[in-house]
Amino acid sequence: MRVMPASENALIIYFEQVVTADTSARVRQATAVLESALADVLIDLVPSYASLLVIFDLSCIDAATLEQKITEMLDTAPAASGSVGKLVELPVYYSMESGPDLAEISRVKKVSVEEVIALHQSREYLVYAIGFAPGFAYLGEVDSRIVMPRLDTPRTSVPCGSVGIAGRQTAVYPADSPGGWNLIGLCPERMFDPLSEPSMPLQVGDRVRFFSINRETFLARGGRLA
Numbered sequence: 001m002r003v004m005p006a007s008e009n010a011l012i013i014y015f016e017q018v019v020t021a022d023t024s025a026r027v028r029q030a031t032a033v034l035e036s037a038l039a040d041v042l043i044d045l046v047p048s049y050a051s052l053l054v055i056f057d058l059s060c061i062d063a064a065t066l067e068q069k070i071t072e073m074l075d076t077a078p079a080a081s082g083s084v085g086k087l088v089e090l091p092v093y094y095s096m097e098s099g100p101d102l103a104e105i106s107r108v109k110k111v112s113v114e115e116v117i118a119l120h121q122s123r124e125y126l127v128y129a130i131g132f133a134p135g136f137a138y139l140g141e142v143d144s145r146i147v148m149p150r151l152d153t154p155r156t157s158v159p160c161g162s163v164g165i166a167g168r169q170t171a172v173y174p175a176d177s178p179g180g181w182n183l184i185g186l187c188p189e190r191m192f193d194p195l196s197e198p199s200m201p202l203q204v205g206d207r208v209r210f211f212s213i214n215r216e217t218f219l220a221r222g223g224r225l226a
Contacts, residue, residue, distance in 0.1 A: 135192025
């Protein structure tokens with residue numbers, strides 16, 4: 001573990017530089033420990049794959065003192081248990097209409113479109129990080145048989161709810177935005193709602209499973225097609 005300056009009022013804690021469920025568990029444990037012990041001096045904690053950004057109030061504590069406290073707390077914390085968060089099941093309308101890259105994945109990976117869909121649903125994914133946009137959860141890891149690189153040329157607009165694959169990761173776009181992931185379907189669930197509490201259905205450490213719905217169910221649940 002290393003603690004380094006990130007800005008005048010932020011420190012970043014680096015854990016093992018290998019993205020694994022164990023590393024993610026260490027990040028989550030550190031987040032919980034610091035959130036509980038340092039609540040009066042913290043502005044925010046931002047967990048990621050193998051790091052934790054600590055944003056603090058300079059009027060309450062200086063960086064050197066906070067770094068010492070963090071090091072002492074985490075050095076004496078018990079080993080991470082590896083426990084995971086809640087399971088969230090997300091519906092997806094998989095089709096050529098809603099997943100414009102399904103056919104290309106099928107061609108490149110030499111599996112049928114039906115197999116691509118089945119493989120995407122075949123496992124439970126861990127939320128490793130949330131970023132890029134509010135509610136954009138990076139989920140891993142997809143089956144090696146449907147791993148695809150990002151598009152050479154990103155799309156200028158990806159519809160809200162698009163389900164994509166990039167490398168060993170999958171994700172649901174929480175809003176219309178540019179993007180370079182391979183799109184395989186649409187999810188009608190809102191991944192970010194600033195008026196709700198909580199504003200996001202997923203947090204780092206949660207688990208996700210996808211399941212198929214048809215076009216009619218997708219539309220009935222509030223989904224929209226371009």
